[in-house]
Amino acid sequence: MKRPLWLWALLAGVALLLTLAFTLPRGAGSGMYLTDFTTALRRGEVADARISYQNGTVVLSGKLKDGQDYETRTLTGDPVVKLDALQAAGVNVSYLPPARLSVLGVLSILLTLALIVGLIILLLRSRQGGNTDAAGTFGKSKAAVIAEGQIKLSFQDVAGCDEAKQDLQEVVDFLRAPDKYHALGARIPHGVLLVGPPGSGKTLLAKAVAGEAKVPYFSISGSDFVEMFVGVGAARVRDLFEQARKSAPCIVFIDEIDAVGRKRGI
Numbered sequence: 419m420k421r422p423l424w425l426w427a428l429l430a431g432v433a434l435l436l437t438l439a440f441t442l443p444r445g446a447g448s449g450m451y452l453t454d455f456t457t458a459l460r461r462g463e464v465a466d467a468r469i470s471y472q473n474g475t476v477v478l479s480g481k482l483k484d485g486q487d488y489e490t491r492t493l494t495g496d497p498v499v500k501l502d503a504l505q506a507a508g509v510n511v512s513y514l515p516p517a518r519l520s521v522l523g524v525l526s527i528l529l530t531l532a533l534i535v536g537l538i539i540l541l542l543r544s545r546q547g548g549n550t551d552a553a554g555t556f557g558k559s560k561a562a563v564i565a566e567g568q569i570k571l572s573f574q575d576v577a578g579c580d581e582a583k584q585d586l587q588e589v590v591d592f593l594r595a596p597d598k599y600h601a602l603g604a605r606i607p608h609g610v611l612l613v614g615p616p617g618s619g620k621t622l623l624a625k626a627v628a629g630e631a632k633v634p635y636f637s638i639s640g641s642d643f644v645e646m647f648v649g650v651g652a653a654r655v656r657d658l659f660e661q662a663r664k665s666a667p668c669i670v671f672i673d674e675i676d677a678v679g680r681k682r683g684i
Contacts, residue, residue: 434529450488456498458482459507467504470514480509562637563661569629576626579619586610586627593631593667606667624671634668636661640675 450458455478458464466480476499479489497503504511573583592599592606599606612620621637628635638658643651662670 450490452490452492452498455488455490458488459498459504459509462508464488464504464507464509466510466512468512468514469499564628564635564637569625569635571622571626571629573626573630576619576622579623582612582623583626586623587630590627590630593627593633596667621671621673624669628669631667631669634665636665636668636670637673638671639673 455464463482463484464480465483468479470477470479471494474494475491476494476496477489477491478499479487481487492498501511573587576583589607589610592604596606612623614620624637625635636658643655658670662668
């Protein structure tokens with residue numbers, strides 16, 4: 419399977435970010451304990467001190483009188499870093515300006531932001547199943563559509579339910595020859611309510627009617643019309659019947675329609 423270009427760019431950004439993370443210069447850390455620095459300062463062993471601020475802490479670095487380099491960290495309010503205390507110990511004090519972001523640092527920040535945005539886009543696309551127009555299809559019908567002639571079921575495939583099949587045979591005649599009934603002033607029934615416990619054959623009868631009449635078959639559950647957001651269920655009903663009108667004559671089977679009234683099982 420060919421991977422999209424943006425995925426390769428995302429992987430390249432991850433590799434570059436990891437490379438920068440391992441190659442960027444790191445701080446040397448505390449080369450000397452603060453207690454050892456305080457002792458050396460009290461003994462007059464500190465020659466000079468360079469003071470800088472990094473991430474809310476004070477960094478003291480410089481040389482001892484024996485030529486050894488040192489670096490230690492302390493808090494901003496520590497009396498050790500006060501100018502009077504350092505000058506009293508004979509230390510040459512200098513302040514270093516705050517470190518500016520380097521080109522590599524800026525590039526690292528930009529790559530991190532790009533990776534976060536890329537991951538968000540990836541999650542959104544995976545949740546939408548690759549459909550970038552999911553917002554436009556939110557109110558579309560979820561009906562399963564079976565085209566004309568694809569249903570091979572007939573009343574002979576339904577065992578029992580003789581009275582129901584006799585009543586539904588009239589619906590089949592209406593669908594097969596509507597002009598004959600229109601000439602007599604009759605109108606096709608707008609709906610048939612099939613009532614019975616689960617497994618009694620309601621869905622099978624609906625498919626048998628579509629198979630006998632050789633018309634398209636739309637199947638949807640009544641629970642799809644009940645949504646948390648106001649108006650979504652009504653929009654799906656309208657969309658369902660708009661599709662059905664385009665395919666008329668057809669069968670629209672709404673399973674568990676009592677779920678619309680939230681009286682399921684009562």
